[in-house]
Amino acid sequence: MRFPKRPWAEPFKIKVVEPLKVTSEEDRKKYIVEAGYNTFLLRSEDVYIDLLTDSGTNAMSDYQWAGMMLGDEAYAGSKNYYNLEANVQKFYGYKYLVPTHQGRGAENMLSHCLIKKGQYVPGNMYFTTTRLHQELAGGTFVDVIIDEAHNPQSDFPFKGNVSIQKFEDLIKKVGEKNVAYITIGATVNMAGGQPVSMENIKAVHALAHKHGIKVVLDATRAMENAYFIQQREAGYADKTVAEILLEFTSYSDAATMSGKKDLLVNIGGFVAVNDWDLFEELRNLVVIYEGLHTYGGLAGRDMEAMARGIEEAIQDDHIAARVNQVAYLGNLLDEYKIPMVKPYGGHAIFLDAKKFYEHIPQNQYTAQVLAAELYINSGVRTMERGIVSAGRDKDTGKEYAPALELVRLTIPRRVYTQAHLDIVAYSVAEVYENRKNVKGFKMVYEPKYLRFFQARFDKI
């Protein structure tokens, strides 16, 4: 063979386009000040390439849009609900489904049902909304991820894994009755989109069940996780992503899901469980917070788009193109010697802000500064995933200072071309070259919950 590896390509072509607006650097300096140096507070029309998040920013297919026209907007018993239920059962393997408007709706209800005040909820690194709902339900989150996850330089292939030792130590320390359940995020967003191995979730499931503890999967990016297992774990190379996902979910008792990620839609989520009594309780709660149990805050057409999104997202060629596009950006940045988390994540590249701006201490919001500088340079919008996102300890009120101080360049699914990513990489390289004279921030407005969304900053 003349070439070592066959290149990949997108398994689709483009039918509808949306023009982008290019702004001047002078304008962008004004916009970012107006936004309090918080990329969440920019107007989207002032953004050139939007890598804020892969949440709800996906491009839907003609098959999904056709499904939108078949929305059955009945208050109760919509046809689209049954289509969604059938596909969740078929591809995720859970018995019962309650749709929600998005992932946090599912987290709210599940935390409400499963956590008794004072209980502990271990998990493989926190996620912002997940931890807050656990705390609001009276629980205390405990991080039981392996140590490698906190090290951006470690090239361990499954940095999302739970430390079985830490999980076991917690059970011993507080007693199994005081552990509400364990959450497994796959892939782990805050660790840099890092996967969990099949071997690990199997071991977690065995230990949890020995102690009568439920395993709850945050299935938001579980399909991307399944792809990494196919690529990296012995014995899975010849299995499809669909087969791997079904085995993976079989080691959990329930799942919360943000359909806005893996499932190629703009809105939607669900909670899925195997236990009838838990289902009964969730089905009852959903009418308080979301809507009737056969729509959960979604229009019929949105449930149809999600049902069809599952079918498309689970295809091996889709996931391969998705994850490899992220790696394409990673490889470009690597050529420019940009400090970032390795291995590359499934949904995003995470810049290592501590290494980027070695002269800006973490309490001056290093990653927040970097996100603002990237926007000013080129109109590329990214997201802080460091001390601002981590927030404060619920008991002491002190700021968490996470080991990882990152900026996330998140790739929306089926939205941008490689040429867009060339521009992004070039822009990051320019900002890196000009890193010396950049100054830190102070926070001038801090909201009480999930402060990263609406906090405002000023230059020191």
Ligand SMILES: *Cc1c(COP(=O)(O)O)cnc(C)c1O
């Ligand atoms: C986005 C996300 C959620 C929350 O879902 P929403 O749809 O944004 O409410 C939960 N967990 C993870 C890992 C996520 O990325």
